[in-house]
Amino acid sequence: MAERFAVGAFNANNMEMVQAIIETAQEERAPVILQVSQGAIRYAGLDYAVGLVKIAANQVDVPVVLHLDHGTSFEQNVLCLRAGFTSLMFDGSKLPYEENVAITRKVCEIAHIVGIPVEAELGRVLQSTDGVTLEEVEAAMTDPDQAKQFIELTGADSLAVAVGSVHAMKSRQADLDISRIEAIRQQAGVPLVLHGSSGVKHESVLEAIEHGICKVNVATYLNQAFVRGMRDGFDKHPDEVDPRKYLSISRENIKEAVREKVRLFGSNERIDSGGGFKSPPRQYRSVELGHAEE
Ligand SMILES: [Zn+2]
Numbered sequence: 001m002a003e004r005f006a007v008g009a010f011n012a013n014n015m016e017m018v019q020a021i022i023e024t025a026q027e028e029r030a031p032v033i034l035q036v037s038q039g040a041i042r043y044a045g046l047d048y049a050v051g052l053v054k055i056a057a058n059q060v061d062v063p064v065v066l067h068l069d070h071g072t073s074f075e076q077n078v079l080c081l082r083a084g085f086t087s088l089m090f091d092g093s094k095l096p097y098e099e100n101v102a103i104t105r106k107v108c109e110i111a112h113i114v115g116i117p118v119e120a121e122l123g124r125v126l127q128s129t130d131g132v133t134l135e136e137v138e139a140a141m142t143d144p145d146q147a148k149q150f151i152e153l154t155g156a157d158s159l160a161v162a163v164g165s166v167h168a169m170k171s172r173q174a175d176l177d178i179s180r181i182e183a184i185r186q187q188a189g190v191p192l193v194l195h196g197s198s199g200v201k202h203e204s205v206l207e208a209i210e211h212g213i214c215k216v217n218v219a220t221y222l223n224q225a226f227v228r229g230m231r232d233g234f235d236k237h238p239d240e241v242d243p244r245k246y247l248s249i250s251r252e253n254i255k256e257a258v259r260e261k262v263r264l265f266g267s268n269e270r271i272d273s274g275g276g277f278k279s280p281p282r283q284y285r286s287v288e289l290g291h292a293e294e
Pocket of ligand 1: 196
């Protein structure tokens with residue numbers, strides 16, 4: 001937060017994605033957050049998620065966090081804590097405010113005993129698949145004064161904010177409400193998290209990081225890169241029966257996508273050869289904008 005860069009939080013659904021994300025973080029000397037969504041937990045199971053990430057993280061010396069994305073309940077957070085997650089999230093944004101406060105607080109109480117941080121959500125980052133309007137996005141935005149109270153009451157370590165992005169957008173169209181981000185940062189005083197980044201213009205992401213966004217979630221953009229690799233593989237080798245021929249193209253695509261985002265967020269070249277943060281820190285604005293403009 002002090003150095004005004006953001007750590008990429010990349011959603012992984014399978015072994016190839018875990019490998020690509022962590023290998024790229026190592027090559028870029030970037031701290032990295034690998035996160036699993038509710039869909040990924042249903043698809044792969046909690047134990048596979050933890051096992052895969054542990055194996056990959058043990059092969060590198062940059063810091064790797066395993067984070068629960070949009071944890072649905074107190075119980076699920078406890079299960080993930082026991083399974084070995086090193087960062088949790090409780091998303092009570094669909095609940096009445098008081099219930100969101102109460103459950104977030106309970107999750108923080110147990111997680112903090114073992115030094116695990118908790119992300120919470122206030123306001124609502126909507127789903128593009130629900131066909132949302134601009135008015136609905138604005139009505140669901142995080143209120144800065146309420147954010148201050150929410151952090152005081154819950155003890156949450158970081159806050160997912162609704163500031164103009166929408167989940168699962170397939171192209172970069174959205175502009176974020178930067179003055180709202182600045183106001184929330186001043187009121188809440190904790191690192192802020194941007195969800196739905198795949199649909200946000202690059203300039204807007206950069207400005208958001210400048211004003212308090214410290215973790216940027218990337219899911220849809222990686223899924224698109226993965227599937228594009230499979231399609232290219234089918235086109236190029238229509239008679240191939242070895243799935244590795246397709247999946248290795250997808251894995252390379254994920255590496256490129258992660259590299260682009262890590263550089264955009266300014267988290268590359270942050271970690272020294274001993275695995276700690278470089279001191280003095282490197283300047284942020286030396287990053288080049290991503291090359292994979294669509
Ligand atoms: Zn999200």
